[in-house]
Amino acid sequence: MRGFLSLFLTVFCGVTLFARPFSGKDLILRGHAKLENGVVKLNGTTDFIELAGTENWNIGKKGLTCAGSFKLYDNASGGGKKESLDMFFSKGGTPFIFGRYGNYGHQLYSNIRPASSDGKMKAPVMSEFTPEPGVWHHFAVVYEPYNDHAQGDVGYYTTTYVDGNRAGHGKHSFLEPAQTAGRIEVGKGWGGPWFFHGEVAEINVFQEALNEAAVEELVAASRHVKFRSARKINPALGGLRAVSPAGKWALQSLHRLEPERGKAAAAKLKAAFEAADDETFIRAFDPGCGVALIVRPQVLILIGKTGGTGEPLLGIYDRIGRKSVLEDKLLNWSFSGRIGNRKTGASSGDLKYTVKDLDGRGFTAVWQGNGRAGFTAESRYEFLDDGIAADLRIDNRTPGLVLREVTFPETRTPKLGSDDAFLYPFQCGAEVRNPTRNSFRHGQFGRYPSSTMTMQFTAYYGGGRGVFLGWQDPRGTLKNMRATGKRGGMEFSWQQSVAIPLGKLAGGNSYASPGRVVFRVYPGRWYEACMLHKKWALSHAVWRVPVPRRDTPEWFKNIPAVFNYTVINHEIAMARFARLMAIRNYLDVPVYCVAYAWNDPALGGWPYFRPRKFIPGIYSQIRKAGCVVEPYIDSRLWDVMDGPDRKTDWRYSSHGKKFAVIDENGKIPLEHYTRSTYAVMCPCVRGWQEELFGQTAFVRTLAPAVYHDQVMAGHGIPCFNPDHGHALNDPAAWLDKGYRPLFRRIRKAMPGVVQTSEEVSEAYLDLFDGGHVWRWVFDGQVPAFQAVYGGRMQYYSLVFDSHGKGEYASNFVKMGNSLVNGLKLGKFELEEVHDADMKRLFIKKMCHLRQALNDYFNNGDMLPPIRFADPLPLLTTGWSTSSKALEKVTMPKIVSNSYRLGDTDVFIFVNTTGENLSCRPLIRADHLCVEGASSPVKFSSGKGIALGPYQSAAAVKGSADEARKLQKTLHRIAAFTPGESFDNLVRFADLRRIAAVRGKWLKPADASGYYNLSKSASGKYFGNTVQGALISYGVVDFGAEKVSKLFIRAAVPESYSGGTVEVLAGPAQNSCRVAGKLTVPATGSWLDFREFVIPLEKPLTGECFLMFRFDRNGCCNFSEWRF
Amino acid sequence: MNKKLFASLPAVFAGALLCAQEPVLDYDYTSGAFERRGKTPPPVVAGETLMAEELPGAIRFDGKKNFMTIPGGKSFSLRNGGTLFAFVRFAEDEEHGMLFFKLNEFLLGLYSKDRLYFNIRARGGEKFDAPVMTASVPRGKWCTVAAVLRPWKNGSWTAFLFIDGVRKTSNTFRFADGYPETKADLTVGRGWGGTWFLKGDIGALRLYDTPLDEKQILELSDKYLKRK
The missing domain is CATH 2.60.120.260 (Galactose-binding domain-like)
Structure with missing residues (x-):
């Protein structure tokens, strides 16, 4: 039955996907619309379709996707007239619309009406679109919610697609879409000129936001829309076959040449294609074929030798994995800009190139743009043993052309095996399994340097081999990364804004990449990719620091636990002080206290932080007890109502506003937290730097540590304020010319004072001693950042029950995972440790174990993840997060990691459950230290390690003294008790x-x-x-x-x-x-x-x-x- | 034997078997020092208390600030029935003295000078609304007081009050929405605050999570009254 019913409504509810054949109940045809052979014809004047049962389907917390196949009848002949307007999807009451619009209908157009608006739509997304009357196309719009409330950023993304290819994208901060009870409609919108004129089929609506791979699958399944591969096909090569894997790769790569060149090259490579194995193929390769085969130890690289159209790089082959690892998009570049008010741009794929200086070390490619926008682009490629590196310069020869953004590189790697995964340096690192189909739940769009892109590389791996794509930008300038699973492969693109010098505001600015990009193959998975980046970062980046890190106080490195000491009046301060001292005495270790809201709002708002009266006294008492308080300031924002108790604009307009960022639309970006509104400040302007310096200098009089909220976590915003003295849109202005000189000055002026910020990001490494990594509470995390930077940064600490309440069992796995991955324990609320229970006992155990292992975390190197003879049992628990919502996180019940310090390797194991468990690690160790034992025993890989409930163990390779030292701690912590409840305070x-x-x-x-x-x-x-x-x-x-x-x-x-x-x-x-x-x-x-x-x-x-x-x-x- | 009690004999028998268990809480000051038995840890005493220098020993509450919080008391309930027992000497001028109190769950204390008062939240609102009272509580003299809450098979519950081991009165009721279990602190010597502190001496306290029968209450009472 289903075979002839091609028009159907697909419904997605929760996690249950079910598709059901069309029935009359699903589609309500209005006007003269008729269903024939699975297609509905709409007359453009009265006809439209309503989707029954979609009355409650709005753009909500799960998102919404509308997709379908459409054949347009009109070719868009009249600007703003009926022929140029066609609505695809809308909803009764028009809370959103998606159609084609604009002068001569050359634009795809989506818009959303906010719930609180005056009826107007305020979230437009438009993209260029060339209508093709009489041809079936697949159109889709995806409305996807995002929630980064901790950074004051909550709203929706809109993404539109044509035939599965991304067409438009927009971000709508603080948008709350209107909700209506009307049905979702096809072909109507506001009616009148908006009625769709043409044919409709294959309508799919989902109550969730589909990713790009899923949209592409809809297109691939279409009966009407011809799926168009981005892959170039040369029909002349269709009859050729190659035998060896490398030969097949080379033959496939020749499709990217112009047809005649490809044909000629293939003819000369006939013998090579017949070679039975890769080595024979290499020997048989004819260098006179017009393309160059670069043979390196781990890769083969194919280059268009002289010139042509598109990319001179034709493909890269992994000799060890025997796979093509770079295809279709091969370090492509493109730029966008303006000439006057008109958008313009260019892409390497459309331009003619020439190759010069080709030798065994590399070559240079040159593209000429000779149209209205005249420019010369030049890229120097360097051949590596395991890949290739390239930079990019775009010399703008057009005085009226303003370069705004450059995308470089764009790459595509085919699927690398059934166990494939993608490492995304989101926070500590996220590993996305089966990424050609699945997407990371927090999105795969990262802005570097920030918590959404903490290191400037990605990796994709499977089948034991991986590809590494990284920037080697030693100064850490702003850039965006997008990763997409598509067409059975992974696509990556990086984008950067282009500085506009003050003398070239009308045009003529050029671009030079701030470093180079490298594309490498390697053996392994996420950890091995991290090691590639580590080698470069610790030898070339300006943020590199040695270990032991001398400019971070030892007490800060070694303090094991973090508690929240936020108090807003004297009574609470005293009560919490008593609890703090009780827990400090119970734990028998120093405690680090983060402190918010210590400033008196009656004295003024951000950035004027002055303490409540009782604060200096109580902080002094805390210090006497051997603990440290870290007062909070925000070093990124200015409260627009900064007068006493937020009642007036005190200094914002007179002092702050002129130092605020101006975005490309001429507006100051504002962020909203609860009921307050803050302006984002430009760190590259002297006035704001002075404000921050003064504020930091004041806070250090209260405490030996200062917390600068948002700096490492927040997204840098290119500033367009010409009065600041910096180039506009400069990706170096935010950090390299902004925060870096400021914090270097602060550190120099205040040695010994700990400077910290929110979360971590590598480019700030030398500026901060620690990062408050509270949101490292997501599923799929791996300790990638720690693997690269180890103890060069202090990681403190996960959010526990301050915002929501995690499942009790989650406390143990969070702590165990923190310990083995080098994080300080916490951040706990004092109320969380009120009871004398197992959680409190486990905190104490972990604290003492961390103290015993501090040298490894601070000065050692993380080793590869420990492998086990048998799979470890997994545990899924609801972790508390930065909101009230819990996140289900799956971890092994025994968490583990290993470190090397000098000649000693230590392997750590923590049973995070109340069960008796055992494991058989595949490690080389000499001694085994188990919690409770009085002395180490000889490690035996065959026997494995038995762990009682909530017990820990360490295996040691090397020093017997070190094993005895660790055993002493593991013996001691076994005797710990939960102490006494706070009831006894x-x-x-x-x-x-x-x-x-x-x-x-x-x-x-x-x-x-x-x-x-x-x-x-x-x-x-x-x-x-x-x-x-x-x-x-x-x-x-x-x-x-x-x-x-x-x-x-x-x-x-x-x-x-x-x-x-x-x-x-x-x-x-x-x-x-x-x-x-x-x-x-x-x-x-x-x-x-x-x-x-x-x-x-x-x-x-x-x-x-x-x-x-x-x-x-x-x-x-x-x-x-x-x- | 009335019809209701006859019908409940098996339950009473079962209760008698169960109460052979240790009390959940057993604090005893009568020997001149604090002694603790049962599962419950020692109390947390608020404010500075006095102690009697003669025997029986006692902890003396001032009726203003003193009270004790029972560790783990948040999870104590009468959901399966139970017994609240105290060996106490109310001050001669005491008018409203709280013995056991769990906010929005149950209470036992002295009301209006000489009335022993038990109440429980039965109808699902925020008020105690199943009161039972009996007069003639001695003040200025040692006595035992007890409240027993017993469930019946037909879904009804009865609260019994005892003074010096003698059953004085009872009240039978139903819970509108089941037993009103809360996570409130269990306190001794303080109710809502204000006048609802306890002025007097506490010689002993016991809590059972099963209802004791009349014989058991009498035996328990005699044990302490002999120490007067």
Whole structure:
């Protein structure tokens, strides 16, 4: 039945895809529309189609895709008239439209009406389109939501396609599309001239945003639209066959030559094509065939020798993998620009080129643009042992031509095996499996340098071999990367804006690539690609720093855990301080505190950060306890209402506005967070740099660390403000001429002060000591950034339960994964560790293990991912993220990684579940250290590693001393307990200062307060002690002479004897440590008080907080003490 | 034996078997020191309390700031029935003294000077709306008080009140939307705050997550009353 019903409605709901044949209930034909042979004819005046059941289908959180095959009848003869307008898709109430429009109908046009608008549509996307009347075409529009709320960027993308090829693309920030209850319509829109005139078939509507590969599949499945491959076909080569894999590749590559040249070359290569294997093919290759075969150890490269049209590079062949790895798009380039108000552009694929200086090292290709836009493009190619490198210059010979954007390179690699994957340096790194069909759920469009593109390379791999495509731009200028799975392969393109010097605003600007691109083949997967990039980055990039990194304080490198200490009033500050000190004492490690909202809004808005009154005092107390607070500032934005309490425009218009970015439309980009609006500032202008320098200098007076929000994470925006003194649209202005000199100045002026920012991006490596990588909480992540840069940057720390609440089991895998990949533990909210539970215990274990491994994380090199003899069991849990939504993340139940430091390799394993598990790593190690064991054992790959619930282990190759050291930690952490709940935190009634006198007894009346015990009604003693009960004597001044013992009087009957009284002393109440202890023997009864001596571990002098703690219920009655 | 009790004999028997289990909470101050048995950790006491110097020992609450929070009390409930028990000496001038309190779930305390008062949220709203009270609670003297909540097979529930081990009154009701389980703190000595603190001495506290029968309540009561 389905065979003859070619017009159908495909419905996508949730994750269930089902296609059902058309029935009369699905399509409602209006006017005179009729269905015949699977095609509906629409008359252009009254006819249209409604899709039944689509009343609730709007552009929503899952997106929307409308696609179909259309045959236009009109050739668009009249601008703005009926013939030039045809609507493809719209919806009752017109919340969106997609059709053809513009002067003479030469444009595809999509638009969306916002929910809050006055009825007008405000999200247009237009693209050039040449109508072909009488020919079937496939048109599709995809509305895709995006949500980067942490960067103030939420909205929709619109992408339009013609015959499966991307035609138009637009981003609509802060758009909330209107929702209507009308049906989705085909061929109507507003009616009148918009009625579609022609034929319609194969309508597909999805309640989700399809990716490019899926749209292409619709086209491929069409009965009407002829699928047009981008691949060039030379019919004259159709009858030729080659035997060897390299011969087949070479024959296929000849299709990219002009037909006659291809034919002539093939004729001369006949013998080579008959060669049985690659080596014979190489030997038989006739150098007189008109193309050059470059033979390198790992690749073969085919070059058009003299000149021609398009690309001189015809193909690259991987000699080890025996595959073609670069085809169709071969380091293509294109540019767009304007002459006056008219858009213009050129592409290497359409231009004639000449080749010069071809030798064994490389060649130069030259393209001439001789039309209205005159230019010369030149690319120098260098042959590598494993690939090719190229740069690009475009010399603009037209004074009126303004170059705006250059796309270079565009490449395409065919599918590389059934286990293929794509490494996208999004955040720490995302690995997308089966990427020719699947897309990364957070998009595959990255802006470098930012959190969406943290390193300037990508890799695609499968079958044991991979291709590496990377920029070697040593200064890290802005560029965009797009990766697309398409036609059974992967396509990559990079785009860069072109600087417009102030003297050439009317035109004549040229482009020189800020480095070169390299395309290489390699053995391996994501890690090996990282190593290729690492070798270049750590030897050539301006951001390279050595390890050990000397300009980052050791305390920051070694601090293992991060907590949020955000307080907005004194009461909360004190309560959280008590919790912070409690957890710090429990963990028994220093704690790093991130602090937001410390600034008093009543004193002024961003970027004027001045503290609330109580902040300096409390920060000082935190430092005394050995912890560090890192105050937050935003070094990218200016609040447009920056007066006290955000009620007025105080300094924005008078001081800030002139330093803001101006975009290409002449507007200041604004970002919105909750109810506030902020302007994006230009880092390349002196005034804003001074503001930031001053702000940083102020914050350092409060704390030894300053957090600069958004700088590393945010997308740089090319600025068009001619008053700033920099070239317009300059991709180097944001970082290289902006943030880099600023932060170098800051670091020089404030040595020893930790400078951090949001997330990480390599080009900022030398400017920041750490990155707050809170959003590394996505599925498919790999530690690519750490593999390249290791301890040159400190990674702190994942978001836990500050925005949403993750599944309990996710806490362990997040922490385990953090540990093995070199992240600090956290960032936890203090409320998350309220209970004395397994989560808290695991934090403590991980902290101590991290301390033991700090040298490896800070100074070592990450080794390849550990392989296992048997697949590790997987665990999928809901991770809390930067929003309330959880993300399902799948990880092995045992997480692992390995590092090399000097001659020692260490392999780390963490069981992140409550199960007993085992694994058999395929590693070479000498010693095995398992949690709880007293000494290392000999590592045996056959025996594997058994891990109890939430246990860790480390295998060591090399130093036995190192194994013993790690074992000591693994033995110690096995004895950790969850500690005490915050329920037990104490605030005493008073804080007294006692100038104690030697020999004088201090009574209950002298106490500052007591907790979880009672004072006798007569006031003579304390009793009813509960485990952990405390008596505080406030601040006691012991004077200058050392006090080495205290005396107490206590009473306890025989049946209760054996409890312990501890003396606690320290610089602050909540950072007191045990100074001495006494086990109380029986005295007779609860009222038979006797005197006891408590020797002190360290003598006390001067002032300190003093408390007594009782270790159990009914420990003793306590009456007084002295020294 | 009325019809309802007859029908519930198997349940009572089952309850008698179950209550052989340890109490969930067992705090005892009567020997002159704090003793703890049962599964529940020691309490967290708010404010500075006094202790009686004579026997029976006690923790003395001031009726203003003192109260205790029971660790793990958030998960304690009477969803399968249960027993709240205290050996207590209400101050002579106490008017409203709270013993056990879980916000929006249940309470047991002294109301209007001499009434033992139990209540529970039964109708799904935010109010306690199944009260049961009995008069003649002694003040200035040691006594035991207990509330037992027992479910019946027909879906109804009965709350019984005991003073010095003697059953005084009961109230039978139904939960409109099932047992009103919350994650509120379980406190002793403080209800909503204000006048709802406890002024007096606590000698012992017990919680069971099963309903004790009358004989068991009497035995328990006698055990403590002997210490007066």
